[in-house]
Amino acid sequence: MDRDRTEHSPGLPAPAAGLAIVVMGASGSGKSTIAAALAAELGARYLDADDLHTPEAVEQMRRGVPLTDEDRWPWLERIGARVAQETAAGAHLVVACSALRRVYRDRLRSGSGADLRFVLLQVPREVLIERVRGRSGHFMPATLVDSQLATLEPLGADESGFAVDASRREIEVLGRIEQGLGL
Template sequence: MPLTALIFMGVSGCGKSTIAAAVAKDLGWPMIEGDDLHPPANIEKMSHGTPLDDDDRRPWLQAIAARIAEWRDEGVRGVVTCSSLKHTYRDILRNRHKDVHFIYLKGSYELLLSRMQHRERHFMPPSLLQSQFATLEAPGPEEAITVEIGRPVDEIVAEVLAKLKPMLEQSASPTP
């Protein structure tokens, strides 16, 4: 099974950036912070507590999919963070390719709200967490590897890597 990109998904505050960075470092793969590809209008909207709609998200998802396509063309494998809340969003990111895999970081509303309330320097206010949970279409096992959060980062990373091991062994390393 080919593998170009691992997308760490879940609602805001679930640890996408932290877990993805640790996994990317362990694998020696580049990482893209999906939030960095949001158009300025999206960041402005969220900063003011207004949830994004599908029309707002579409160009952002397409920009992430384009970066993954660049990796594919270059024979590179990488890690991406992206909330990927709906099945349709994940379909845009996959872009009909089977080499894009999702890691769903799952946690309770209470845990994530607590994390967001203590987070600094992030444009996503805690007031939008409920809208993210309302939008979330949790992936099933055929769509993503699900990992429960709420434990130390090193334990979560170890679980992700253990669950990825068979996939990584089956996936021959692309040659540039």
């Protein structure tokens, strides 16, 4: 992606430090799909936080064993460091990351030092399970959807972000996100 477009996209203000948008939710909510499409529309960089999991964590989830907080802390630190690196260089970034709990979002905020905005993708349980079962090549089994939903904490009133019904068509979801971001 060309740097000028990344740093000065028409939909986002020219930054002194970049803006990071975290597209969050349970497995199967469409985080990767929506975040990648949003990044392309905004001329921002895209990061899939799943790519920063260790091989051990991926194998653990593949076996159907949920990650513990202790498993997640180093992963969240890697994400925060990557966001800090990108935004300090003036790049806008869209991150696909579960960010299920408030404490995880707080860790991302403190680790990145960036202006983070969260977009929670909400999808009914049955749709999540159907989506996870229908995809190939991903480590997350459908058996972990309930664990993720039990862990998920909605955005607090004091958090910079909003929720979107992600059971709609992609174009509608993107439109609602852009509207929520004031673009």
